Amino acid sequence: MGGEVRLSRRSLMALGGAAAAAALLPARAFANTPTETKLHGLSAFGELKYPADFSHFGYVNADAPKGGTINFAPPNSTFNQSFLTFNTLNSLVLKGDSPPRTEYCFDSLMVSALDEPDAVYGLLAESVTLSADRNTYTFALRPEARWHDGSPLTAADIVFALKLYKEKGHPNLSQALRWMTDAAAVDAATVRLTFSGEQSSQNILAVAQMPIVSKAYYTANDFEAATMAPPLGSGPYKMGRVSAGQFVxxxxxxxxxxxxxxVNRGLYNFDRIRIDFYQNRQAAFEAFKKGDTHFREEFTARVWATGYDFPALTQGRVVKREFPGEKWPDMQAVALNQRRPQFKDVRVRRAIGLCFDFEWTQRTLFYGSYDRAQSNFEKSDYKAEGLPSPQELALLEPFRAELPAEVFGEPPLQPVSDGSGRDRKILGQAVKLLTEAGWKRSGEFFVDDKGERLKVEILAEDDGLVRLFTPWMEKMRTIGIDATIRQVDQAQYEQRQNDYDFDFILLHWSIGATPTEDSLEVLYHSRSATMPGMRNYPGTQSPAVDALVAAAGRAQSRAELTTALKALDRVLRTRLDWIPTYYLANHRVAYWDMFGFVEPKPDYGFPAEILWWFDKERAAKIGKA
Structure with a gap:
């Protein structure tokens, strides 16, 4: 079950000719999008909500006042950004730890709409034109675009930035650009990007949203250097005061x-966005209680259930509430590093997974606030359920000889324990699996044929993860696995993640409402298993998985995408590359009552720091004016 999968001629022929060919041949990107026509926006499946003359997005207050400060704790990050510290202001390379939200200092060709699953609209680009073969995209730039020093932002900057990322950028950037064969400045206001024909419709959406850096600045400065000098930007924000590792x-x-x-009206309303950095969660929470931090999303169930009883909240100066989660797939799971031989056998991974007692954890640590995760695409239509559909089978059949039989049945579910914290039946199943995998009990622990113990080192970066993992570790030790927890600081944690220097690690990842081939490859593709800085933490290397990721990239409709991802989910859940843990349906948020915002929030994003605004009257009432 954990071995390599190879496509054989026999399994391909079992499909019966035409169906197999349809499943494996590449499709044309943007098949439903008009060509040789200036377009104000793009969608992977040609579905745009806003017309060319739209005035603003529907989820903003177009007349929101400007002013005030929001000091907030970022709930998410991208590229090399860190929540706990920073030692560089360059987010666009793998080296170093940078602060979240540096992207607000840069513009991109296009930006996403947060009330559509995959639509982007022109920012630097006034329009985009697709060639007849749909492999060349010509962007007409807005002539008024400027860098913060007043110099014009031109096609030369965009060409320079994209070529730079392809050669030296963070892996999330360079991988998305691998299909780009040429970037050319037709003139100062026109950029032509050419792709190989192997790219998916979603690929250009990722490229069009990449932050653009200055050619002049990075010709004079080393792009790969870890530096605290703020680069020249063009976006709605400019780097202000900075203290390395403390605040930005x-x-x-x-x-x-x-x-x-x-695309900007009603957004970017605060005069200042400030982020303070804390080494532990309790210190960050105390800063919020004092009013130093104004907005906080709570990720610790115990604190949400018992910690919000401080004076500012009981006085009504702080609001505690939930906002709906985004309508996109969510994954929180543990990876066991299959680059290490003891985790290559799926039976070992399954035995370790059986030691996680969700029912006990839910009652004892989570205060009943989480749901059990089963899928790599939880909270979405991409989650596999029931028997495979005929469309899913058309993608899976070429690999039947190599895939476990379970892939073609009901998708596997994580076990339900008796909630005691020591379910003998489930732990007995784990022992049986280890024995079947060839491990033998020698005294207290299982050992291999050489007498080496079955060891698992759990990597953690803060006290909250240690508290979560300790019962899991104890159950592993109960059944004979030599499990330990190693807590390291943020810098070590990031480095060990990037170098795949771990046994066991937790990841929470969101890949958007319309997952792109690039975002899927970061997590699942064989290619990413050997590239430092990617998120393929298990080291998944499977031709079947690779083919299903490619099928998702070839999808010409949302129905085709859903089919491909459901099939992928079946394979991943059977292989157990990722052990699903739990998920939260909503955002648990607390904030000082000094903000205005539009309700309901958009379905595909919740960046309060750019959606909300400072409300002077509310702030005055709570003494924050």
């Missing part, structure tokens, strides 16, 4: 060239 401030750029564009 982003100041709204008053002369921002794009402030009145439809």
């Amino acid at each position: 401030e982003y100041d709204r750029f008053a002369d921002y060239w794009g402030r009145d564009l439809p």
Whole structure:
């Protein structure tokens, strides 16, 4: 079950000719999108909500006042960004730890709409034109685009930035650009990007949203250097005061060239966005209680259930509430590093997974606030359920000889314990699996043929993870696995993640409502298993998985995408590359009552720091004016 899968001629022929060919041949990107026509936006499946003359997005207050400061704890990050510390201001390379939200200092060709699953609209680009073969995208730039020093942002900057990322950028950037064969400046206001024909429709959406850096700046400065010098930007914010590892401030750029564009109207309302860095969660929570931090999303169930009883909340100065989660797939799971021989056998991975007692954890540690995760695409239509559909079987059949029989049945579910914290039946199943995998009991622990113990080192970066993992570790030791927890600081944690220097690690990952081939490859593709800095923590290397990721990239409709991802989910859940843990349906948020915002929140994002605004009257009432 854990071995390599190979495509054989026999399994391909079992499909019966035409169906197999349809499943494996590449499809044309943007098959439903008009060509040789100037377009104001793009969607993977040609579905745009907003017309060319739209004035602003529907989820914003177009007349929101500007001003005030939000000091917030970022709930998410990208590229090399860290929540706990930073030692560089360059987020666009693998080296170093940078602060979240540096992306607000840069513009991109296009930006996403947060109330659509995959639509992007022009920012630097006024329009985009697709060639007849749908492999070349010509962007007409807005002539008013400017860098913060007043110099024009031109096609030369965009060409330079994309080529730079392809060669030296963070792996999430360079991998998305691998299908780009050429980037050319037709003139100062026109960029032509050419792709190989192997790219998916979603690929250009990722490329069009990449932050653009200055050619002049990075010709004079080393792009790969870890530096605290803020680079030249063009976006709605400019780097303000910075203290390495302590705080960063982003100041709204008053002369921002794009402030009145439809894609920006009603957004970026705070004069200052500040992020403070804390080494542990309790210190960060105390800062919020004192009012130093204004907005906080709570990720610790115990604190949410018992910690919000401080004076500011009981006085009504702080609001505690939940906001709906995004309508996109969510994955929180543990990876066992299959680059290490003891985890290659799926029976070992399954035995370790059986030692996680969700029912006990839910009652004892989570205060009943989480749901049990089963899928790599939880909370979405991409989650596999029931028997495979005929469409799913068309993708899976070529690999029948190599895939476990379970893939073609009901998708596997994680066990339900008796909630005692020591379910003998389930732990007995784990012992049986280890024995079947060839491990033998020698005294207290299982050992291999050489007498080496079955060891698992759990990597953790803070006290909250140690508290979560300790019962899991104890159950592993109960059945004979030599399990330990190693807590390291943020810098070591990031480095060990990037170098795949771990046994057992937890990841929470969201890949968007319309997962792209690039975002899927980061997690699942064989190619990413050997590239430092990717998120294929288990080291998955499977031709079947690779083929299903490619099928998702070839999808020409949402129905085809759903089919491919359901089939992928079946394979991943049977292989148990990722052990699903738990998920939270909503955002648990607390904030000082000094903000205005539009309700309901958009379905595909919740960046409060750019959606909300400072409300002077509310702030005055709570003494925060």
